[in-house]
Amino acid sequence: MKKIIYIGNHLKSANPTTLNLLSELLMAKGFHVKIYSNQSSRIMRLMHMCWGVLSNLKASYILIDTYSTVNFYYALVISQLARCFSIPYVPILHGGNLPKRLQNNPKLSKFIFKNAYVNIAPSSYLLEEFQRKGFQTRFIPNAIELKKYSFQNYVFQEPKLLWVRAFDAIYNPSMAVLVLELLKSTYPNATLCMVGADKDGSLKKVKEIALKKGLINSIEFTGYLSKEAWIEKSKDFNIFINTTNIDNTPVSVLEAMALGLPVISTKVGGISYLIDDNETGLLVEKKNVQQMTSKIIELFKNEEKAIAISKNARKLVESFDSGKVQQQWNEILK
Structure with a gap:
């Protein structure tokens, strides 16, 4: 059974995100999915995410919900941690302002997206923007039941x-x-x-x-x-x-x-x-x-x-x- 580490917002007080449904869909296909993090404090959340990687070094993949604000730096840290332990990681591109990140932070963006196993864009908009920058990207839409x-x-x-x-x-x-x-x-x-x-x-x-x-x-x-x-x-x-x-x-x-x-x-x-x-x-x-x-x-x-x-x-x-x-x-x- 392949183990998937899913890094994203799993706060109980927040509106449900694509993380909830996608993790269920993957488990239904036989993947073992562990989710990080449900911590409300930003520092504790990042620490919990890092612990999620370090305690699951034999994971097959790490999925990283990636946005354009503070979460961008979570994605940066987790992606580089994944690289240190040779775990393939997949950024899932949710942030509508990510193209601005690519423009304003090209070096940090390259660290995350150039070294990814593949980047997943749930919109044609982000697919075009990321492919234009030379990042390997595939389109998979957000799912609804x-x-x-x-x-x-x-x-x-x-x-x-x-x-x-x-x-x-x-x-x-x-x-x-x-x-x-x-x-x-x-x-x-x-x-x-x-x-x-x-x-x-x-x-x-x-x-x-x-x-x-x-x-x-x-x-x-x-x-x-x-x-x-x-x-x-x-x-x-x-x-x-x-x-x-x-x-x-x-x-x-x-x-x-x-x-x-x-x-x-x-x-x-x-x-x-x-x-x-x-x-x-x-x-x-x-x-x-x-x-x-x-x-x-x-x-x-x-x-x-x-x-x-x-x-x-x-x-x-x-x-x-x-x-x-x-x-x-x-x-x-x-």
């Missing part, structure tokens, strides 16, 4: 917006509140539900904005919800908005598309590679509150378009089904 997402037929009378993400400044959660404020000029009964754990204090700031603008009673803040809980919650809403400033291929957007929720997203990073504007979703410029609001109103004035987008999006995400993704990973790690 399609059978868990029942396609819904939504009613488009009053806008009921759903936002699902960690409260982090890079995801620009305050934009959702500003969109709701503007939307209420046309639809006074419009509501918003924001699902996600606080990551950097943004939740408090968003609530302060909502209170200041008199919108606090029109917004539901659920905090962290399990995947099953937010899927059930989604049945009460009819539009999914993604307000991020930086992105790759967010699983929450894939899930919304699978559920039949029309997605309106900022056009950043890998989003434009995922969503075909006016076909599988609607795209707006980053931080453009007016444009996102107008797109929401457009869908409510054209229900046929909203339904067509929903159906097209569901068909698109069928290629992200876990069974297909599982087979692709098995071919790389077998």
Whole structure:
């Protein structure tokens, strides 16, 4: 049995990541998977990750969830530790801002990505960027278990917006509140539900904005919800908005598309590679509150378009089904 060490964010208080599903898919294929780390302290997390490598020197592979912020340095340390003990490692490229890392930190990037067994890009966006820099990279999309997402037929009378993400400044959660404020000029009964754990204090700031603008009673803040809980919650809403400033291929957007929720997203990073504007979703410029609001109103004035987008999006995400993704990973790690 091949042993896989999976390095990533396994915090219980955080929103589920691709780590959870991918580790399950690999175990179902007979791999023995050990995950690091569930430590909340950054220093303790890094130490736990290092211990994960040092205590499993006979591992067949190390998978490293790789982002563009602090996690980039976790990936740097673990990749070099893997090299010291000749353990093949596979960076999984999640950070929508990783191309900027390649540009600003070329030497450190080369240490990580040039020496990898292979780099895995879950979006065509990152695939192109990394191949352009000469790094061996393959495309395997983020997986979703399609059978868990029942396609819904939504009613488009009053806008009921759903936002699902960690409260982090890079995801620009305050934009959702500003969109709701503007939307209420046309639809006074419009509501918003924001699902996600606080990551950097943004939740408090968003609530302060909502209170200041008199919108606090029109917004539901659920905090962290399990995947099953937010899927059930989604049945009460009819539009999914993604307000991020930086992105790759967010699983929450894939899930919304699978559920039949029309997605309106900022056009950043890998989003434009995922969503075909006016076909599988609607795209707006980053931080453009007016444009996102107008797109929401457009869908409510054209229900046929909203339904067509929903159906097209569901068909698109069928290629992200876990069974297909599982087979692709098995071919790389077998």
